[in-house]
Amino acid sequence: MAPNIDPPVNMLFTPLRVGKLLLPNRIIMAPMTRGRATPDGVPLPRMATYYAQRAGAGLLITEAVIISPRAGGWIQAPKIYTPAHVQAWRHVTDAVKARGGRIFAQLWFVGRVSHPDFIEGRIPFAPSALKANHHVHTPQGKKECVTPQAMTLDDIRIVEREFSEAAQRAIDAGFDGVQIHAASGYLPDQFLRDYTNRRTDEYGGPIANRLRFLRETVEGCVRAVGADHVAVRLSTRNKYNDIDDSDPVATFAAAADAMAEYDLAFLDVMEPLPGHFIHVPGEPILPLMRAAFKGPLFTNGGYDRDSAERVIAAGEADAVSFGVPYIGNPDLVERMRAGAMLNASDPERFYVGEDRGYADYPTMKEGPSPLGEHRALSLGEASRH
Secondary structure: OOOOOOOOOOHHHOOEEEOOEEEOOOEEEOOOOOOOOOOOOOOOHHHHHHHHHOOOOOEEEEEEEEOOOOOOOOOOOOEOOOHHHHHHHHHHHHHHHHOOOOEEEEEEOOHHHOOHHHOOOOOOEEOOOOOOOOEEEEOOEEEEOOOOEEOOHHHHHHHHHHHHHHHHHHHHOOOOEEEEEOOOOOHHHHHHOOOOOOOOOOOOOOHHHHOHHHHHHHHHHHHHHOHHHEEEEEEOOOOOOOOOOOOHHHHHHHHHHHHHHHOOOEEEEEOOOOOOOOOOOOOOOHHHHHHHOOOOEEEEOOOOHHHHHHHHHOOOOOEEEEOHHHHHOOOHHHHHHHOOOEEOOOHHHOOOOOOOOOOOOOOOOOOOOOOOEEOOOOOOOOOOO
16 A cells, blocks of 8 residues: 555646546546446436536546346446447437546446346356355346356357457447456456356466456457557455455456556556455555556545545556545546535435436535535445446
């Protein structure tokens, strides 16, 4: 973790080059599942309003976006595999660009923690047929996870192709790039960590083999849209979705080293600070990943303005992403710049598919939120995703 030094003034407000983009500041909006699309995953007009309101971020990263019919696992999550999805996303990206913003789409394949209710009655894919000790909120109610189907080599090739095709569709929809969601116990993370990957072929066993699915997915997306339009998200010790690893230090240091080979737009690492609800004690891995990955590195998890300044000043990250604070504060950059009070965010409305608690939070100019204000940023995140 960064040393406890006084942060330099305004470090967060300096530009940062990310791929072909020049970010005007280093305050990133983290990907946060909000469940405001149609039941068919088509982005609604309110999503264009929501993202455009937050266009002052150095970069917006969307909520996780389902890449294919078998990839889903969340109620009213947006999708990007039909022309209707792409057309609706174009309204979102146009609205963000009209406000001068920059936006990446996070590409999502849920895997073993999905449920047949989401994927036309089929069994979820996973590296290995290991049932997750986890519940899923399906359209038919809360249900236990099922034992997933271990992917064949043909299945792996199909899913890798679905990622690259989704990347191309995202660019067609006007996104500046894509982030492969390889964190939080979803499919690429399931291949990476040995708790969920018990394969004995070239995709399991040693770390180099467990990295193969992620490498090939990255390579496919890079071929499709170019390395400067591709990023990856990893989570070093996150146990959400019933996942773990016997040696996360070695696994994620190797993952960062592997990602360094691709000249990615950025690498995004979830390693929450102590006090965050998914913080897991242990040796900090972010500094090792920083040593391996020399491109733009983002981090996330319980930061406020001062701790974000410190981690950047220490050289352990180039930018910091914020979750819950961006729900209640569409003008978070301006509030941080001014040292202003923050609107409180309503956790009861994080995932509820209504307008309330979504695009109705006031800016500083519009006055305080009815929920009240606070000065310290919440250590929670809207989404464990």
